[in-house]
Amino acid sequence: MKFTRKANAQWQGKGMEGKGTISTQSTTLDKAQLSFKTRFAEGVGTNPEELIAAAHSGCFTMQLSFLLSELNYVPTDLSTEAVLTFEDGTITKIHLELKGDVPGITNEEFQNTALKAKQICPVSKVLNAEITLTATLA
Structure with missing residues (x-):
């Protein structure tokens, strides 16, 4: 896609x-x-940092729901807060704080699935993307 x-x-x-x-x-x-x-x-x-945090929390949570569905789990609730740290002109880290209610899943399976979601979420990988620019002066 x-x-x-x-x-x-x-x-x-x-x-x-x-x-x-x-x-x-x-x-x-x-x-x-x-x-x-x-x-x-x-x-x-x-602000840009807030928007990145919002995008990351949304993307990660949706990615996790897809992975859980593949494992035949239906989450009752997944809630993720993304805390972005900006220091000296640089985004230095984003911490994802996940709370989930997933009937039937073990803690180990939940942890492993959440880790996989963090790794494959498109927003987690975005800063490694190709960035191009076209600049036009009026």
Whole structure:
């Protein structure tokens, strides 16, 4: 299976004083606020790191549900919090905190399946992806 997804960010002004928006193809995010404050302090809006954490928790949890289904388990509840650490201009780690209710599964099988989901989740592997750029100056 191959597909593409799009998102768009717009920015006006200098880094600290400027402001912008971010939108997704699905319009789940539609001109969501983006600013220095929402990235490095508190404020209404989102930021790239929060979006990466959201994408990682969603992708991992969905991947785990597929793997559990392959093993004939039906999870009652899977909840994952992704805690992203940003230090000195770099995303240094993401910790996935998983809580699951999966009737009939042993703890060992749950742990092994969760580890496999972490390893094969597309977002877990994303930073190893090819990154290309086209830049056009107006």
